[in-house]
Amino acid sequence: MSVDRTPSRQGLALTGGTALLAAIAASLGGGFVALLGVPLALLGVRRTSRRVLAGGVFALFAGVVLAGVAEADPGIVLLAMVGTVLCWDVGENAISLAEQLRTSAGGRVETVHAAASALLAGGVAVSGYVVFLLSSGGQPGVALSLLVLGTVLVLLVLGE
Amino acid sequence: MSDARVPIPGEQRDRSLSSAALVTLAIAVVLVLVAAVFIAVPGLSPTLDLTFVIELLMALFALAAALTFTVRYLRGDHEQLDPPLIEYRSTTSVPGESLDASLVGARADSSAGLYRQIKDIRERLETLLEGALEQSGIAADAVEETIQSGEWTDDRIAASFFTPGQPFSTIERARLRATQIRPREVQARHAIDAIANRLSITDREWVDPDDRGDISAIEEGWVGRFEDVEFRDRETNRWRLVGALTLTVVGLGVLLRAPSLVLAAVPGTGLLAYRYLGSTPAPTLVVERTVDEDDPRPGEEVRVTVTVTNAGDGMAFDLRLLDGVPPGLGVVEGSPRHGTTLQPGAKTRFAYVVEADRGEHRFESPLVVARDPSGGIERTATVDAEGAQFLRCEPRPTQELSVPVRTQTSRDVGRVVTDSGGSGLEFHSVREYRSGDPMKRIDWNRAARGGGMATLQFREEHAATVVLLIDARDEAFVAPDRVSSSALERSLGAAAEVFVSRLDSDDRVGLAALAADDCWLAPGAGHGHWPLARRLLTTDSAFTETGGTKRFYPIVAMRRLRKKLPKNAQLVLFSPLCDDTAVWMARRLHAYGYPMTVVSPDPTTTVSPGRTATHLERQLRLSRLRRADVRVIDWEFDEPLAAATARATRRWSR
Numbered sequence: 110m111s112v113d114r115t116p117s118r119q120g121l122a123l124t125g126g127t128a129l130l131a132a133i134a135a136s137l138g139g140g141f142v143a144l145l146g147v148p149l150a151l152l153g154v155r156r157t158s159r160r161v162l163a164g165g166v167f168a169l170f171a172g173v174v175l176a177g178v179a180e181a182d183p184g185i186v187l188l189a190m191v192g193t194v195l196c197w198d199v200g201e202n203a204i205s206l207a208e209q210l211r212t213s214a215g216g217r218v219e220t221v222h223a224a225a226s227a228l229l230a231g232g233v234a235v236s237g238y239v240v241f242l243l244s245s246g247g248q249p250g251v252a253l254s255l256l257v258l259g260t261v262l263v264l265l266v267l268g269e
Numbered sequence: 270m271s272d273a274r275v276p277i278p279g280e281q282r283d284r285s286l287s288s289a290a291l292v293t294l295a296i297a298v299v300l301v302l303v304a305a306v307f308i309a310v311p312g313l314s315p316t317l318d319l320t321f322v323i324e325l326l327m328a329l330f331a332l333a334a335a336l337t338f339t340v341r342y343l344r345g346d347h348e349q350l351d352p353p354l355i356e357y358r359s360t361t362s363v364p365g366e367s368l369d370a371s372l373v374g375a376r377a378d379s380s381a382g383l384y385r386q387i388k389d390i391r392e393r394l395e396t397l398l399e400g401a402l403e404q405s406g407i408a409a410d411a412v413e414e415t416i417q418s419g420e421w422t423d424d425r426i427a428a429s430f431f432t433p434g435q436p437f438s439t440i441e442r443a444r445l446r447a448t449q450i451r452p453r454e455v456q457a458r459h460a461i462d463a464i465a466n467r468l469s470i471t472d473r474e475w476v477d478p479d480d481r482g483d484i485s486a487i488e489e490g491w492v493g494r495f496e497d498v499e500f501r502d503r504e505t506n507r508w509r510l511v512g513a514l515t516l517t518v519v520g521l522g523v524l525l526r527a528p529s530l531v532l533a534a535v536p537g538t539g540l541l542a543y544r545y546l547g548s549t550p551a552p553t554l555v556v557e558r559t560v561d562e563d564d565p566r567p568g569e570e571v572r573v574t575v576t577v578t579n580a581g582d583g584m585a586f587d588l589r590l591l592d593g594v595p596p597g598l599g600v601v602e603g604s605p606r607h608g609t610t611l612q613p614g615a616k617t618r619f620a621y622v623v624e625a626d627r628g629e630h631r632f633e634s635p636l637v638v639a640r641d642p643s644g645g646i647e648r649t650a651t652v653d654a655e656g657a658q659f660l661r662c663e664p665r666p667t668q669e670l671s672v673p674v675r676t677q678t679s680r681d682v683g684r685v686v687t688d689s690g691g692s693g694l695e696f697h698s699v700r701e702y703r704s705g706d707p708m709k710r711i712d713w714n715r716a717a718r719g720g721g722m723a724t725l726q727f728r729e730e731h732a733a734t735v736v737l738l739i740d741a742r743d744e745a746f747v748a749p750d751r752v753s754s755s756a757l758e759r760s761l762g763a764a765a766e767v768f769v770s771r772l773d774s775d776d777r778v779g780l781a782a783l784a785a786d787d788c789w790l791a792p793g794a795g796h797g798h799w800p801l802a803r804r805l806l807t808t809d810s811a812f813t814e815t816g817g818t819k820r821f822y823p824i825v826a827m828r829r830l831r832k833k834l835p836k837n838a839q840l841v842l843f844s845p846l847c848d849d850t851a852v853w854m855a856r857r858l859h860a861y862g863y864p865m866t867v868v869s870p871d872p873t874t875t876v877s878p879g880r881t882a883t884h885l886e887r888q889l890r891l892s893r894l895r896r897a898d899v900r901v902i903d904w905e906f907d908e909p910l911a912a913a914t915a916r917a918t919r920r921w922s923r
Contacts, residue, residue, distance in 0.1 A: 183529035190533035233539025
């Protein structure tokens, strides 16, 4: 019998998958530093360390920013960002399960969680992309950024 | 990390507010300076586009907020339940484990605490050393001198632990500092090693005093019960980091004029909204527990199956269940934990295997950690389980084993061969004929030789009255390691064996517990007596639970016991002898005229310095008892009691 904090295979696979998605998309846009994030995120989950996982996610995120600055296709930047936030979501969830359930972590609960998050993030991203394509004609760019910023701040303050 | 030590929320908040305040202050200072420049030299003042200024300020604000959130999160502003390690027996402890922890300084939180611990260790080892020296024939008044002179050992580092002064050279000290090992720890380890050598206990697993030994305490969590868990709803704050990334990406998008980065904030915003639209989960669950063996033998493995049904109307997205394994039992296979997602009406099942120990063990109510779909809120609660609530395991004596009793007996006929002459089977002596002696005992051979009339005497066989005392104080809930049964558990098994075998030998047998709870079965004989004892051994609270808040007062317990003990009783004490109170009680009772035999299951090991020290202390206790003419059976952990008895009996043959 062992009670080690062992992350499940599902958790590792999901983290690796989402990180790979983010890294490949960011690299296509020119953010090659994101490739560093994949092994780092996997290591973080393997060692149930949120800090190491966050390090991996930051590397992925740096790739997203570089791709955005390099004026890559907005669709690719958006895809890379979806991968990055999902990587944090599934990775942190795998760590949390490993800490609370020890060796019996994994199974349906991780897959369902990842599926729900992916569906939501993907859906929101697609609708955002459609709005972006339709609106990139005339509206001032500042309006969108202020809108997004305002929303994020409201959500974060609600969480305090 | 998780919330083993729940931080005081106010403390965390204060620190982070101050960092946010610092950022604000810096921005304010810059603004004032810029304004001052503009006032002084109005020509420098640009004609600013107001929208641009707002944009810029918002972006900077977003980046600062993101930084604050990230730093706070990574510093530990997140929490989740850290459940106890229910897989281990929470009632038992390992002798010497805390001493090991003190040695490496793991338990001290300040330098003053560290100093006090070292002082305690020194006093403890000094007592041990005094005992060892007295045993090796040094007069009591010369012991102190020997310790101070350091002549008791060849190891200068060991000797220096008890004397003022410093045994290490500058180089050695520098090396210790580099490896972050305290010199006092090294000295203590050497001292323990030297005392063990002095006592000629060389058959040890830990032999190198420069090595810390196998001190693998449980590092991966904490052992306890669900009642020690803090039940409340927790904010996991796991979306903080996503919020920070989203703010950063918007801020950079505005600053760098990259519209695709602003667009990239959309998925994060969606997930944050998902978190705040979710509500605290309140699943309705039905839990049923079954065991595959209702009446297990001691040591048998019992499979426990738990079925969980979602009886509510809503989907239970994220359930983490921990079954309430009885605190006195250990899990040997599988896991009593399970994570699942349940649709309304759906059920899931998981199983684990426990090792049955004697006694009646009550399952605790299972613990449920439920999270909302986003994982942002976590609720902790217990649910009552249906089905099996107890695991009951009765002692099953094989009647092959006994512990020899002493020759103090009653007048009743029995099977203990006494030293008084009379009728019996074994020859005792010859004495002069007295009228009235039975004809068949007259030594006719002698009479025929003309040697006069004499009578043969045989050793009389009487019944003994034996009271089995079981040490069930908290000090008896000790085991050689975290996964083994406790010494008390072994005592209960042995007591059952001895009880039945003495009954079979027509002795009168009684039972008593030395514990915070009173437990007494008056000596009796016959077949009806064993079921009474079996019930006590299985279900009495004295044997199944540690004392908790109830305290054990040795003097009160002794007085209570002496009131009940019959005059001619002899005692068999089952105790691991892990503290001096047990020795004191055994010697006291022996001195009161109740001949004492001690059966002592050994819970100590020699895998590390601290554990070796407790092993040595116990060995000295055994010798003290033997010197007081108490019979001692030292029962090693992996040995049948019969073998230990045979080994001990050879020592008694005088």
